[in-house]
Amino acid sequence: MAPTQGGTQGGVDYKLTTFLQGSLTLDDYVWSQEEWPKVAYNDYNDEDTVPIIDISLLRSEDAATRSKGLKDLMEAAREWGFFRLVNHGVLSDVTEKLESDGKELFALPLEQKKKAVRLPESIIGYYFGAESVFSKAWLEAFHFSGDKEVTDNMIRQVSPENFNELSASVHNYIDAYQKLAIEVVELMAIALGLEPSTFSKYTATKGDKSTVRVCYYPPCPQPQQTLGQRPHADPILITIVHQDDVGGLQILKNNRWIAVKPEPGTVVVNVGDTLQVLSNDIYPSVQHQVVLNSERSRLSMAFFLIPEANALIVPAKGLVDDEHPVRHPPFIYRDYRKSYGERRAVGKSHLESFYTLKDA
Numbered sequence: 001m002a003p004t005q006g007g008t009q010g011g012v013d014y015k016l017t018t019f020l021q022g023s024l025t026l027d028d029y030v031w032s033q034e035e036w037p038k039v040a041y042n043d044y045n046d047e048d049t050v051p052i053i054d055i056s057l058l059r060s061e062d063a064a065t066r067s068k069g070l071k072d073l074m075e076a077a078r079e080w081g082f083f084r085l086v087n088h089g090v091l092s093d094v095t096e097k098l099e100s101d102g103k104e105l106f107a108l109p110l111e112q113k114k115k116a117v118r119l120p121e122s123i124i125g126y127y128f129g130a131e132s133v134f135s136k137a138w139l140e141a142f143h144f145s146g147d148k149e150v151t152d153n154m155i156r157q158v159s160p161e162n163f164n165e166l167s168a169s170v171h172n173y174i175d176a177y178q179k180l181a182i183e184v185v186e187l188m189a190i191a192l193g194l195e196p197s198t199f200s201k202y203t204a205t206k207g208d209k210s211t212v213r214v215c216y217y218p219p220c221p222q223p224q225q226t227l228g229q230r231p232h233a234d235p236i237l238i239t240i241v242h243q244d245d246v247g248g249l250q251i252l253k254n255n256r257w258i259a260v261k262p263e264p265g266t267v268v269v270n271v272g273d274t275l276q277v278l279s280n281d282i283y284p285s286v287q288h289q290v291v292l293n294s295e296r297s298r299l300s301m302a303f304f305l306i307p308e309a310n311a312l313i314v315p316a317k318g319l320v321d322d323e324h325p326v327r328h329p330p331f332i333y334r335d336y337r338k339s340y341g342e343r344r345a346v347g348k349s350h351l352e353s354f355y356t357l358k359d360a
């Protein structure tokens with residue numbers, strides 16, 4: 001089917017979206033056929049669904065409740081590389097505030113948003129669709145740094161009149177999710193019989209600290225022929241995604257795409273490549289993608305727990321023995337991240353190709 005060039009469908013004027021401005025047409029967003037989504041954004045399978053972990057059980061004073069909770073967490077992370085967290089305790093005010101601020105930012109004219117455009121070599125800044133590293137993706141995003149100065153500069157560029165409010169909103173979000181993410185990776189270490197800090201001690205405390213990427217996927221006139229994000233695994237320790245009620249996130253399990261159903265009050269946690277290596281492959285990073293729909297826009301906020309750039313990423317000692325040899329040669333996180341950024345366009349699991357690339 002030849003794509004239509006903008007126009008109004010289902011009450012949405014696509015020409016007004018950022019995606020079809022200037023010389024951009026729908027053709028710029030049509031992917032090759034083998035990349036088209038196989039499962040619709042809302043085709044949920046209730047039999048085979050990402051496990052739900054109630055983190056309040058893991059905080060319980062009762063030893064038996066705690067140890068059952070740890071076992072469930074360990075099994076979910078090991079089998080799925082993904083789980084949904086309930087009762088996490090992050091105030092809904094913090095989440096809802098950034099969600100509504102994000103919507104206001106995306107509603108600004110493109111030229112205004114571009115004042116915070118991502119610079120080459122950086123992951124921080126504004127980017128959209130056909131002009132970004134996510135080339136062809138029907139996505140626009142503000143990626144904010146946990147480094148206050150960097151994010152404050154970005155906000156000053158794009159929305160100086162709301163500076164104080166926006167700055168507080170982004171930093172409150174990052175602080176709250178950073179605490180939760182550290183708690184989760186500490187529980188994931190305890191669940192394997194390791195020191196709590198085994199994974200969390202790799203978290204960056206200076207420079208490129210943990211970040212949040214606020215993602216906006218407007219309705220798309222051709223959701224069958226494009227994607228909001230192509231299949232990828234995240235390079236970091238863990239990601240915590242807050243998605244709204246629209247749906248679109250899918251994960252690859254046993255070669256099948258599984259749609260992750262949004263549940264109010266729930267966040268989605270996924271293992272990144274770095275945690276896979278630190279856990280000597282016990283916790284796998286898993287490919288995921290974002291599928292679009294033609295009716296409703298979707299907003300998600302992905303918090304990334306980022307490793308220290310200079311850290312040597314090497315499997316935890318307690319997980320290596322004669323029966324469990326080291327599965328990945330060590331690497332410096334900065335080198336891995338750089339190579340990941342350069343190869344993003346390929347879209348395959350980067351961890352698998354990284355060592356071959358280095359040896360080549």
Ligand SMILES: O=C(O)CCC(=O)C(=O)O
Pocket residue numbers: 213215229234241243248249288290300301302
């Ligand atoms: O939008 C989503 O649900 C997922 C976002 C994501 O995978 C990412 O930004 O790495």
Ligand SMILES: [Fe+2]
Pocket residue numbers: 232233234239288
């Ligand atoms: Fe991701």
